[in-house]
Amino acid sequence: MAEEAKNNGGDHAAVVAAGHGSVGAGAGTAVIPSDAVQNPGLPPHRKRVTDLDPKKEKSAERTVYTLFYLSIAGSLGAVLAYMFFPIETGELLAIRLHTMFVGLGMALALLAVGIGAVHWGKAIMADHESVDYRHPVASDTPTREASAEVFKLADEESGFSRRSLVRNSLIGALIAFPLPGITLLRGLGPQDRDPVELAHHTMWAEGVRLARDPSGVPIKASEVTIGSAFHVIPETLNHEDFEKMTLDERGGSVHLLDAKAKAIVLLMRLNQEDLRELPERKDWSYDGIVAYSKVCTHVGCPVALYEQHTHHLLCPCHQSQFDVSEHAKVIFGPAKRPLPQLPITVDDEGYLVAQSDFHEPVGPSFWERLK
Ligand code: FES
Secondary structure, eight states: OOOOOOOSTTSSOOEEEESSSOTTOOTTOEEEEOOOSOOOOOOOOOOOHHHHOHHHHHHHHHHHHHHHHHHHHHHHHHHHHHHHSOOTTOOHHHHHHHHHHHHHHHHHHHHHHHHHHHHIIIIISOOOOOOOOOOOOSOOHHHHHHHHHHHHHHHHHHTTTTOHHHHHHHHHHHHHTTHHHHHHGGGGSOSSSOHHHHHHOOSOOTTOBEEETTTOOBOBGGGOOTTOEEEEEETTOSHHHHHHSOTTTTTTOSSHHHHHHHHOEEEEEOOGGGOOOOGGGTTSSBTTEEEEEOBOTTTOOBOOEEETTTTEEEOTTTOOEEEGGGTTEEEESSOOSOOOBOOEEEOTTSBEEESSSOSSOOSOHHHHHTO
16 A cells, blocks of 8 residues: 655644555545556557558548638639629628628638548548657756746846836836827727717608618508517618718718618517506507617627517627517626617508607617717
8 A cells, every 4th residue: 555644734634545445544544545447548449441441542632632622712712702792882782792702702711621621630641549648847946947047137137127217118118109009090980070979870860761671661560560570771771862861861871881780770569568668768669569779789789689478689799688578678798778769650651660860879888978
């Protein structure tokens, strides 16, 4: 029996490493049995079909280089798709085709190179087991002492600790250095309008019909059945109408897609008795139909998943959940405020229309704090 006993802090605790049967261990002694499970070792090596049959090996090789060629074709296809399906026109169809073909090309390129590499490793590369034993990662004591000496010497020679003014001004310079880069980010925002003000306005206005996204077909209240959900845009969100609008009517957005990103809405119908509306919003819904901004109040992803039994909306980005039956309040996740509600009603022909723009900024809570 291998035995090791240590006194712990002069007290009576002791540890004994023992084989089976700890005969002789005194009362109050912790016994650690030696490992009862023997290392089973590696199972016998089984050769692959490509090791046994040269024809199979050749075929595997062909598969691998075919996949790599496919990957090259995918990459070139993505470049060609970028050139032949430009997005400069800003039309939705053009953007869809561009995204689809560039995406398909890149997916093929990545998938084929990945599968090819895995197949190469599994079927052709040398197949033998090897054991890599662990070893301590720390350097030995003399090496560590030598390193500490080098640091000490460098400190003495540079005067880093001694010359505090030089050291502190260097630290200040390094902190200030990234500031110009951060300042440049301002260039990404709107140049001539206050971004906070812009977040307050969208294309919605009194009388604008709610239309299906992306067809732009206006929605009648009678078409919205209980439990259904519609992805909605303003009916005026099309190139023809958009071109004629003033910047204010566009909600401050120069480009159609920017305007859409701010104005998208989700429309749902609940049983009237399931709706627990705020008193001041009693007339913002129509016969159980409610409309909320689709832009998540966390960091702006589209809140696109609706669970009709629970009336919960889920943002797939970071799992924020909003309860539609209770003015879209946050019930889970990192979002900090409810989704803004769009007040709606119906016009003479029974089409759903907005009563006004949103009453608060859409999108991340950052804008809310700057109100
Ligand atoms: S953007 Fe919706 S939860 Fe983060």
